[in-house]
Amino acid sequence: MDKKDEKEKIGVYVCHCGTNIAGVINVEEVSTWAAENLKDQGVVISREYKFMCSSLGQELIQKDIKELGLTRVVVAACSPHLHEKTFRNACKGAGLNPYLCELVSIREQDSWVHTDKVAATEKAKAIISGGVSRVVYHEALEPLHVPIHPATLVVGGGIAGIQAALEIADAGFPVYLVEREPSIGGHMAQFDKTFPTLDCSACILTPKMVDAGNHPNITLLTYSEVEKVDGYVGSFVATIRKRARSLREADCTGCGICWEKCPKKVVDDVFEAGMGNRKAIYVPFPQAVPKYPVIDRVNCTYYIKGTCKACEKFCPTNCIDFAQQDEILTVEVGNVILATGWDLFDTRRITQYGYGRLPNVFTSLEFERMSNSAGPTGGNVVLRDGKTEPKVVGIVHCVGSRDKNYNEYCSSICCMQSLKFAHLVKEKTGAEVYNFYIDIRTPAKGYEEFYHRLLEEGTHFIRGKVAEISDATRLPSEEGKLVIQVEDTLTGNQLRVPVDMAILSAGLEPRHDSKALAKLFGISCSADGWLIERHPKLDPIATMTDGIYIAGCVQGPKDIPASVAQGAAAAARVMGKIQQKEIALEPVRATIHEEQCSGCRICNNLCPFNAILFHEDRMVSEVNPALCQGCGTCVAGCPAGAITGTGFSNEQILSQINGLLLLNVPKKQAVAA
Amino acid sequence: MTDKPETKFEPVIIGFTCNWCSYRAADMAGTARMKYAPNVRLTRLMCSGRLDPTFVFKAFAGGADAVLVSGCHPGDCHYINQNYKAMRRFHLMKRVLVQMGIEPGRLKLLWASAAEGAMFAREVNSFVEEVRALGPLNWNSNHVHTADHVMSVVAEGHEHEAEVAA
Structure with a gap:
């Protein structure tokens, strides 16, 4: 598994990342170990350097590629999601196909998550051994070019x-x-x-x-x-x-x-x-x-x-x-x-707020239409009867948002929307307005100023999540009104606020x-x-x-x-x-070897992108490389082993497993993790 | 594996992660400096759907004490639904492991989103403890058995399967 006809010349580069890696992993030891024990795999040079991703670090690699004729490069540093491109480009700059470079993560997966220095160092050796065993089977790849339709x-x-x-x-x-x-x-x-x-x-x-x-x-x-x-x-x-x-x-x-x-x-x-x-x-x-x-x-x-x-x-x-x-x-x-x-949260789901049951409970979108001069009431803010102006209006924030029972997320617009409603109600009717909020969130440009404007306009702000809106009255002053039951969490008092109209500032779904x-x-x-x-x-x-x-x-x-x-x-x-006009796609793709394909069509149904075509005439399947996204499910599923996944071939992965288990290392050096 | 009686058994676990969610969960655990046991060595695949059962058996055969398979949460797969295929294979592999005389607890499936670094670290720790309790596998040196022994293991496996089915 670990031998090919001609031996590759591999360079191993271990990054200190300042003290991010070197503080936990003994990088000098790892580098020397790789040079000695991975010789059989083809490692001809192993170096450590303070910051491999710096231009000096990259030049180090490029110099070795040119002078030592490296055919493969393994960089042991951070996650490939961070610097894979960097090192691939460095290799490309020195004339080595970028896909012949493998980045193994000894920072995110090792030094940053382990405290035991000896164990972390041993793990780094195993990870590098895996990378070296894998890189032997890398192939020079070219990105796929596809034209872009202008529409x-x-x-x-x-x-x-x-x-x-x-x-x-x-x-x-x-x-x-x-x-x-x-x-x-x-x-x-x-x-x-x-x-x-x-x-x-x-x-x-x-x-x-x-x-x-x-x-x-x-x-x-x-x-x-x-x-x-x-x-x-x-x-x-x-x-x-x-x-x-x-x-x-x-x-x-x-x-x-x-x-x-x-x-x-x-x-x-x-x-x-x-x-x-x-x-x-x-x-x-x-x-x-x-x-x-x-x-x-x-x-x-x-x-x-x-x-x-x-x-x-x-x-x-x-x-x-x-x-x-x-x-x-x-x-x-x-x-x-x-x-x-988006869709508006269905306020009927919170039955204690009475929407649909109590006529003068409105949703935010209903209020928008009512307030709109082209809307059904001609822009007049009136109760459901269509003529009575409310004297007291309650606006309930976070309806269906920031609530474990419905949606945990913040709908982000409801605070500002409620403040806007409060302003419009006051402007149009002169009514007393109560805003019931959990937190006021006004994070964008001009929003906080708008909130202050509302405070100055005399809108009442009560911090508390509304428990119930009901028409069950207890006091004569509540007669004919909706009562909003809420705890004012700033004073610790239970309040019953009688209002003529309640507006539910519903969340976005x-x-x-x-x-x-x-x-x-x-x-x-x-x-x-x-x-x-x-x-x-x-x-x-x-x-x-x-x-x-x-x-x-x-x-x-x-x-x-x-x-x-x-x-x-x-x-x-x-x-x-x-x-x-045309773009380059990552060449991580599957290919079917026609001579090995039995035409069983198992892969056809495994593909989520319908990228595999079946040729009825020849009874073989074929992957459309532009449609293929490279997940590799068909590679794993093919009973004949007729499909190869570029970049993640069976040889690459099996070889990496052997490397990770240190099976490619002389026995006496194989270490307990 | 050195087997000194006074030292705690440190299992070697091979982990398979998908490129999009679970590998990034591991990255996230790193970025957030969450500490976990150093026993897992990860292999990156593009998708958990790429997991050929051969990889798992080769890992066991090569001396791994356990194998961790991880992918995106169901419904979050970067390749739409390929993690479901990994899940199907996972259940099949568990059955095969039993037939081979390997404790099914040595194979774990973990769904991890890119935001679940803490969960990833926690689950790795608990898996390491579980495998530690199972002890070393040493399958690479133990997998040569007499025909009788193999048959008894297979029979045991069938019994176990029958229990599962019931």
Whole structure:
């Protein structure tokens, strides 16, 4: 196992990492040991150095490659996730194929986690022995080059998706913007004012929506959903279902006569959050982009009873088409940005807060619609009866967030949203406002100042988690009111606060179908349902799947500025990819040796990326290297051993195991761990 | 292995980690300077799905006292669901180990996310203690047996399996 025909010349480099490694591991001893005991493996030089990753350390390696003709390099230092690239590039600089370098971790896996210096030193020897045994079987590899299709698919037409689409389109590249609802705009279109500047949400959003709708580089696909995605970075093929609007868009002028004449009223659960009605043929809101309405076939009288057709009768351009079918489109794109946003926490789940049972308990989205001058109450803050102004309003923070029973995470926007509500209520009604909070979190620019403004405005802040909202009154002063029961944790007093209206500042949750979305695009999703970024700090936009990026609340709760920033950042990443025209992929891939393949097709079903094709004519399977992500499951699963996993071949791993067990070392030197 | 009576038995454990979650959990334990027993030597695979059962048996045959297999939590796999394949193989390997006369407790499966450094360190410690209690395996020197002995081990294994099935 440890011998090949021609012997490799291996250099071993042990890093002190200051005292990070050398403080626990006797690096001199390890280095000498490697030179003496791994000679048979091909080690011709073993050195230790203070900081191997410094330019001097790298030059040391490069010099040896050139002067001693090293064919393999093993660096014993930190985790490969930190400096594998550094040392591979150093080898490349000296003319050695970068994949012939192996980095073994004696810092994260040894010196940092062990205190026994002798045991740690012995373990370092074993780890290096494993690396040396493995590197013998490394192969010179070349990265795979794949071309990048210039078009991009953006899924989700909220503010994050719109921003991303506009950035890419402005740079001159085509974008398909897919939105499930009849109009783009997302949740931001529902809001009244935006914190902390209180500018009107529609005023700042509508121009962007119009830009996206008119942009020559953006193909807007609303009332549409992605059904299937095939391919890989550079050339994805997405199948999109464009649901039938039941009218011919080319002829429609958006004049609005149809929805005026439609006799069927429907409660609008989506845009108006159940606060208002729409017609069976409708645009969700007046500034909708595109301007064309849709017929809601579930509620339309014609689709239920077969008669009516009022819209068709009155349509001046005769564009209604009851028989229209869904359209299936296939588009080819190089990259994908997912920006599908969030769902509101269902406040009915916290029964003691009485939402759905007590009429004057409102959700945050309901309040947004009520406060919006284009909303169902014309912007008047009134009780559920539609006319009475509240005199006392209670706003409950952290509903469904920071709560072990529902969601443990902080939804991050609710504090600021509640402060905004408090301001709007005061401005519009002059009512007394109580905010019930656990902690006030105002971490972004201008947020803390807004909080102080609210304090000065005279909003009451009570620190405590609300226990119950009830209409069971005890005192005459509570008659006809909702009573909010809470412990003021700053004074230790139990309070009963009678209010006319309670607003539940509900948390953000992942879209109910976010797991299906993750599956569709082949990316990872946390247990909560938020999509997982490649790195939580350093790569919050990319995902583990090349060519698929995430932006906005699909990644986790965030406010509008952060969503916009992520949308733009995702666009920048995509444009970078497009500009490269072709990109290099890591060559860690599986290959099937045709002459050994029996055509049993076991591997076909093991592959999660459908990267393995079966050739019926020759009865053999073949891996598409661009689709293969290199997990190696097929390599392990092949009963004939016909599949090789580059970079992680059987020889490499088995040899590393032997090395780790010190089986390649002369017996007397084999040490007890 | 030196077997001095006064020294505590220090098992040698070969660990397999996936590149994305469990290797990073080990990295995280390191970055956070969490201390654990020095008995585990890790091998990095791209995915726990890459784990060929041969690797495990070769490790035992080569003198390992135990083998640790770790991957991403179910549902978190970087390759969608390949850790489930590792899980299936894990259960199969346990059965085979019994048939070979190896205590199934010498093989451990551990799901660890990149954030679970503390858990990783804790689990390694408890596994080392468990293996220490089992004692040395010495399979490389002990695996030559008479036919009778092999058959009795196999029979015992079948019995054990029958119990599991019931």
